[in-house]
Amino acid sequence: MSEVRTIKVEALTRVEGEGGLFIRLDGDHIEDVKLSIYEPPRFFEAFLRGRRLEEVPDITARICGICPVAYQMSAVHALEMAQGVTISPEIRRLRRLLYCGEWIESHALHMHLLHAPDFAGVDSGIELAEHFPDEVNRGLRLKKHGNELLEVLGGRAIHPINVAVGGFYRAPKKDALVALLPDFEWGLEAAIETARWVATLTFPDFTRAYDMVALQHPDEYAMNEGRIASTSCKVVDVTDYETHFEEFHVEHSTALHSGRADGHASYHVGPLARVNLNLGRLSPKARQLADEVGIDWPCWNPFQAIIARGLELVHAYEEAIEIIRDYQPFAPSRINYEHHQGAGCAATEAPRGLIYHRYEVDDEGLVTFAKIVPPTSQNQQQIEDDLRDWLPRVLNGDDAQTAQDCERLVRCYDPCISCSTHFLKLTIDRGESS
Amino acid sequence: MSSQPQPRTLFAGIGSPHGDDRIGWLVADALRKVASTDIDIREAATPSDLLDWLEGIDRLIVCDACASAPGTTSNDHGLHRWEWPTQEIATLRSASSHAFGLPQVMQLAERLGTLPPTVIVFGVAAECFDAFAELSPNLAAAQLAIVQRIAAEVADAGPVPTGRMNEAEANNGRREPALRGEDVRNA
Incomplete structure (x- = not known):
């Protein structure tokens, strides 16, 4: 008689949020794999109803301390569609x-x-800093650059408040942006070194057939505008998102899962999907690097998402430098509009993948309906599917090790699980698996 | 002969707009009104934000909400005070929505040699983390005392606060004026 056992990771580490992993095995037969999320995203949608549409960018920005811009960008584009607002090219570039x-x-x-430690044989970023202090210090400088840019554009360091439906409350001063250039020029070279460094890491030989989904734009590396492309299915308009993708409840998670509307098949969003679908639209240096890193694109190994992030890091620096150099203050910084009843949707590319918003507003400009589909909800089912394929490779009788190996796979997706609050909990983290 | 440089203090209030998790931002806002301008005062949305600000800092004082802590000592206002390094805080588990919690930030900065010589962490016992909720009644009642206690710490061994704090000043942050960004929007 085979032994039925479970592997549990009560609290996933090095992921953004509160999540757990549950695996039930009968011998080596995988009976169940569940990625549990304790996330209440629907609460925010209910909270938005009855609010003035102008409040939405601020409220949604506070869903996540890591990626407030993503929530703001999808929100403002969707609400601009609802109000018939066309933004200027200057506003678009600033976004x-x-x-x-x-x-x-x-x-x-x-x-x-969060991710590099998995390939360096260490348990944490802290331990990584002991072995790779220069790389970690470099990474922290890059992170700081990103925050400084957000502070100049967003009006402050946390939860940007300068983003408005129609544009920006105030266009930044040229001097404030130009002052960032020396750091960003250094950062571009550092980002290139970073991308080269992560490409030298040793990755598991694990590929899957994915339906990778990302925005695609004919002229640029898609961030906040485009159509929804896929490595498996036809390109569709964002307005048809809900025709092709569907959210559904599963018992073990407070977050809705997402799947293809036809049969709820999983799909994959994030940097790897973006690079696979938009390789030719990367900035020149990022595109050149993509050829250097030893990957025959498209890449189907989820662990190599860290390389895709590296390429996007380079792209973001290169494009930021170009925009800053060309920038001239402009007016109006915000396009005016009259409130009227309407509906609008938008998808943009959060660091972790496509984020879709849809709103309906009334004649007074009050929100009557809100729907938010964050990237982690969309990847949740994909992660579970990946784990089912991954588990046979990492079942070796040592369940603690198996649990760690499964966590490694989860972290490839950089899940941002519960982005609303943070606090210290006075319990010892034992990170038990049994 | 050059004079000894003044020690630089950073106060960082970690918070969010959600219930008692506001307290870090509220304390920062209250301190800004009374503390010396020599003190760097910042609001953080995630503990990892602190890593951006440590350069040249001699003394770091942090305030964050923490879940109830049976068996740990706090004063009457539910205020815990720890000095780094301490085993107690080293084993704290950040139940944060963020992968790199406050203890990890301390440990990383220490490893990289960027952690200031003096680090004090105030943990405020919190009850409610509901989205966009106001402070819980208990914490609202304790807010003035908490701000005064932390203000005293900030002033200690550093520049003296420029004014005596009253209840209105201490509680001023409850409407979180910074969140609306008048500086940006009225410009």
Whole structure:
């Protein structure tokens, strides 16, 4: 008789948020794999109803301390559609610059402190700093650059408050942006070194057939505008997102899962999907690096998402420098509009992948409906599917080791699970698995 | 002969707009009104934000909300005070929504040699972390005392606060004026 046992990771480490992992095995047969999330995203949507649409960028920014810009960008684009607002090219470029700041901050943090330890044989970013102090210090400088750019554009360091429906409350001063250039020029070279460094890490030989999904734009590396492309299915308009992708409840998670509307098949969003679908639109230095890093694109190894992040880090620096150099203050910084009943949706590319918002507003400009689909909800089912394929390779009789190996896979997706509050809990973290 | 440089103090209030998790930002906002301008005062959304600000800092004082802590000592206002390094804080588990919690930030900065010589962490016992909720009644009642205690710490061995704090000043942050960003929007 075979032995039924479970492997549990009560609190996943080095992921953004509160999540756990549950695996039930009968011998070596995998009976169940669950990624549990204790996330209440729907609460925010309910909170938005009845609010003035102008409040939405501020409220949604506070869903996540790591990626507030992503929430703001999808929100303002969706609400602008609802109100028939067309933003100017200057506003559009400034929004791309803002997104560059968030990608830099988020990617640098994840690559150095959360993900690289998995490939360096250490347990934490702290331990990594002992073996690779120069690389970790470099990563922290890059992260700081991202935050400084957000501070100049967003009006302050945390939860940017300068983003408005229609544009920005105030266009930044040229001097404030130009002052960032020396750091960003250094940062571009440092980002290139970072991308080369992560490409030298040793990755598991693990590839899967993915349906990778990301925005695609004919002229640029898609951040806040484009159509929804896929490595498996046809390109669709963002307005058709809910026709092709569907959220659904699962018992073990407070976050909705997402799947293809037809059969709920999983799909993969994030940097790897973006690079695979938009390789030719990377900035020149990032594109050149993509050829140097030894990957025959498209890449189907989820562990190598860290390399895709490295390429996007380079891209974000290169594009940010270009925008800053060309920048001239402009007016109006915000396009005016009259409130009227309407509906709008938008998808943009958060550091962790595509984020979709849809709103309905009434004649008074009050929100009557809100829907937010963050990237981690979309990747959740994909992670579980990956684990089912990954587990047979890492079942070796040592369940603690198996649990660690599974966590490594989860971290490839940089899941941002519960982005609303943070606090200290006075219990000892034993990180038990049994 | 050059004079001895003044020690630089950074106060960082870690918080969010969600219930008692506001306390770090509220303390920062209250301190800004009374502390010497020589003190760097910042609000952080995640503990890892602190890593950006440590250069040249001699004394770091942090305030963050913490979950109830049975068996740990606090004063009457639910205020815990730790000095780094301490085993107690080293084993704290950050139940944060962020992968790199406060203890990890301390340990990393220490490893990289960027942690200031003096680090004091105030943990405020919190009850409510509901999205966009106000402070819980208990914490609201304790807010003045908490701010005064931390203000005294900030002033200790550093420049003296420029004014005596009253209840209105201490509680001023409850409406979190910084969140609305008048400086940006009224410009």
